[in-house]
Amino acid sequence: MTPVIASLVVGLVIGFVGQRSRMCFVAGIRDFILVRDTFLLKGLISFLAVAWIAFPVSGLVGGTHVGEFGRPDLVSVALTALGGLGVGYISVLANGCPFRQHVLAAQGTAGSMVYLGGFAVGAIVFHAAVYPLLVGWVL
Amino acid sequence: MTEPGRATRTRGGLRVTGLQAGVVMAVAAVVAGAFFAVRPPDAYGICMACHGRDLVAWITNRTAGTRFPVAPVSLVFPLLTTVGVVVGAFLAAVTSGEFRWRRTSHPTRSFVHGFLVMNFALLAAGCSTRLLLRAAAGDWLGVAGVGAMIPGIVLATVWLRRRALR
16 A cells, blocks of 8 residues: 555645645746747746656665666657657647646636546547557557 | 636635645655555656546455456556545645535536546556656656657637637
């Protein structure tokens, strides 16, 4: 149960901090393009930089090392890139990344609550239909 | 909502900058994986899409007898990151006086957005947060995902601005 409790605590902390800061992983770039506002862009960059440092440091101070990822094949790269492109594009249209949508839903935004409904249905449909179809096409 | 460029935003409660939030989230994500066994897979400390999928798929598997895949760490009991985020953000909103019901005029659009983002995120094996986390952990697939996500954000933003100015 350790990972379950840890994930709940992590969720509580980042949910609280995310609400207080309006943190969003797509709005930083969007705001910079639209109005040259760097408030959220700094969050994006600091997240990346701190994680990049914290992964090796946590291994040095007794944490579990991150394993080797190896060289990815071309199909995985293409599918991951397609996924990333879609996440970025639609998240801007949706007015926030998945994390931000959870926070908005929690502070009373009905649109984001509906978004989370689509999120849950999407997960089931992906594994029930989209992924099997995709595997059939690609392989 | 997330109006761009709105500088003043708090009525009360703790003030947290974007930069501070990024630092806290990065540390939480790495510590969860390195010290509290939120793995495998690696770099799985925070993912709003995969952890949500784990929760929904686990419940569906238990109640409807389906066999949807969940991450190894969520096999016995699913990760509760998404639940924690909702509760944490709710507490933050209530204590600061920022909780407010906001109706939507486009529920179908929101549903489709959520549906599509989940599908693209599962295809990439990570929401925007985890793609960054994987890139930071040295996963080249994460780098590819972030490398494609940024042009996706830029394209959508430019398209939105063009539509607004027309």
